[in-house]
Amino acid sequence: MARIKTDKNISRKDVIVTKAAALFREKGFKAASMRDLAEAVGVEAASLYNHIKSKTELLHELCFSVANRFTHKIDEIEAEPISSIQKVEKLLRFHIHEMIHHYEEVYVSDREWKHLADPYLSNFQNQRRIYRKRFAAIIEAGIRNKEIKKIDAPTAVLIMLHAISGIESWHRSTQKISAEELEENMITILVGGLVNH
Amino acid sequence: MARIKTDKNISRKDVIVTKAAALFREKGFKAASMRDLAEAVGVEAASLYNHIKSKTELLHELCFSVANRFTHKIDEIEAEPISSIQKVEKLLRFHIHEMIHHYEEVYVSDREWKHLADPYLSNFQNQRRIYRKRFAAIIEAGIRNKEIKKIDAPTAVLIMLHAISGIESWHRSTQKISAEELEENMITILVGGLVNH
DNA sequence: TAAAACAACTAACGAATGTTAGCAACCTTT
DNA sequence: AAAGGTTGCTAACATTCGTTAGTTGTTTTA
Structure with missing residues (x-):
């Protein structure tokens, strides 16, 4: 179980948001899937929902x-x-x-x-x-x-x-x-x- | 069975392409569905494929x-x-x-x-x-x-x-x-x- | 060290998507 | 009016989507 890596003062949610920005920029919001995002973060899609609402x-x-x-x-x-x-x-x-x-x-x-x-x-x-x-x-x-x-x-x-x-x-x-x-x-x-x- | 209306020199495909432009502009390509487009054209989604490839x-x-x-x-x-x-x-x-x-x-x-x-x-x-x-x-x-x-x-x-x-x-x-x-x-x-x- | 919290996993769901198959209605040509 | 092509329909398909449930593992707290 590889956890999302965080430094001090940077939450796991922040990591997700940052990766999301890169992904949404690259593919567009609609074309970027939560599974894409999960892969970029290094985690399964469902796990993202421990940190974000939607x-x-x-x-x-x-x-x-x-x-x-x-x-x-x-x-x-x-x-x-x-x-x-x-x-x-x-x-x-x-x-x-x-x-x-x-x-x-x-x-x-x-x-x-x-x-x-x-x-x-x-x-x-x-x-x-x-x-x-x-x-x-x-x-x-x-x-x-x-x-x-x-x-x-x-x-x-x-x-x-x-x-x-x-x-x-x-x-x-x-x-x-x-x-x-x-x-x-x-x-x-x-x-x-x-x-x- | 309401057909797509066409004037002379404007094919049914042209009508679809034009409506598609409006729809893609409004919602974005990914967010605009073929069912949306069909509705804008006044026809069922499957019928579009008589005129376009994809x-x-x-x-x-x-x-x-x-x-x-x-x-x-x-x-x-x-x-x-x-x-x-x-x-x-x-x-x-x-x-x-x-x-x-x-x-x-x-x-x-x-x-x-x-x-x-x-x-x-x-x-x-x-x-x-x-x-x-x-x-x-x-x-x-x-x-x-x-x-x-x-x-x-x-x-x-x-x-x-x-x-x-x-x-x-x-x-x-x-x-x-x-x-x-x-x-x-x-x-x-x-x-x-x-x-x- | 036991309990509580957090964060990951697998499995699955219902909805929506692009597209195809098969068939019926319409129009054009003969 | 018959024939053939065109254009529409319904039904369904395989995927993909966002998200939830339930569970297991890991870290933090007491």
């Missing part, structure tokens, strides 16, 4: 842990006494870091949230909608004081968020530029597309 | 019809005697049009190609890789003659392509700006992020 619970945990990180970050940035364009840049850099260093989680949260069930689904959609509105509000403030081009702010938000999800392809590519170069290139293009020249 | 065939058709359209377009644009930045803009506008007017197909091709089976999977990945290289080559030419900022071209391609897939959110939003405004905003931001000021 497959969907895994998705909840992933989606909301990511969503909460972004919500906290925008709380923080909104409060800072810096220009709008600096706020946008900070937010973008945070998105880029998250996408680089917590790839699997963020990716799953981004692509697989559709498979959440209510009430989680509605909650998640709400949280996302509000986040985007707050992001758009920062951009709109920047437009008002002429830091940023006259553009439709919600459209700009869409572009920014989706552009960053392109880091997915960077992860999968064989000839990667460094993470730092990637970040600087993205900032150059995206912020460059916003600022008023 | 569920996967539907995905092939969708993915490659989209991929081929993009390949043909880049063939066309490469041959035109215009500046690099104009080529980029033309390509972006084509992507935007496709994403606006053939939303379901394009979205499915973009998100669900992972569920293709070999040899289709490899073919598709190849076609995509080559397309992106050709796109990057256009950008690199623009960098060489100083039309475009010094940036990593493959990264720029990722940003452009993924940014455009953000139109997905525009489709789902209730308060839409017009398609024309959307297009102009996207071009402003994306081309603005590339050009050398």
Whole structure:
């Protein structure tokens, strides 16, 4: 009976959630089976249920842990006494870091949230909608004081968020530029597309 | 026995493929069942097999019809005697049009190609890789003659392509700006992020 | 060291999935 | 109107799925 290996401060459930993120990212939530997950963890499928309630619970945990990180970050940035364009840049850099260093989680949260069930689904959609509105509000403030081009702010938000999800392809590519170069290139293009020249 | 309704020049198979695109977009390929599709078409599940070979065939058709359209377009644009930045803009506008007017197909091709089976999977990945290289080559030419900022071209391609897939959110939003405004905003931001000021 | 808790196992369940077989109804052509 | 092809139906299949029950082994607690 090979137990799930755990270090201190990392529960068996955490191990399962992490492996689930990798698996859901690779195959998609629906296509990834609990038997696949069990194999990745090194255990029988039924044994997983000593640690988790359901497959969907895994998705909840992933989606909301990511969503909460972004919500906290925008709380923080909104409060800072810096220009709008600096706020946008900070937010973008945070998105880029998250996408680089917590790839699997963020990716799953981004692509697989559709498979959440209510009430989680509605909650998640709400949280996302509000986040985007707050992001758009920062951009709109920047437009008002002429830091940023006259553009439709919600459209700009869409572009920014989706552009960053392109880091997915960077992860999968064989000839990667460094993470730092990637970040600087993205900032150059995206912020460059916003600022008023 | 209610037959699948067809107009002239549109086969029953076409009807099924179109409905499949909508369904795969809404639920994802794996989560959409043939019984769901049958219901959308107005027929029993087994009856679908008089017109198609398999569920996967539907995905092939969708993915490659989209991929081929993009390949043909880049063939066309490469041959035109215009500046690099104009080529980029033309390509972006084509992507935007496709994403606006053939939303379901394009979205499915973009998100669900992972569920293709070999040899289709490899073919598709190849076609995509080559397309992106050709796109990057256009950008690199623009960098060489100083039309475009010094940036990593493959990264720029990722940003452009993924940014455009953000139109997905525009489709789902209730308060839409017009398609024309959307297009102009996207071009402003994306081309603005590339050009050398 | 005995008892309690935790975490693994095997077996199986009911539901859902893609697909096939066999047959009936419809349409087109002759 | 007969014949043949097309398109639909019902029934069923083999798998796979998420999950539960019941049990055994292992670790922690007292």
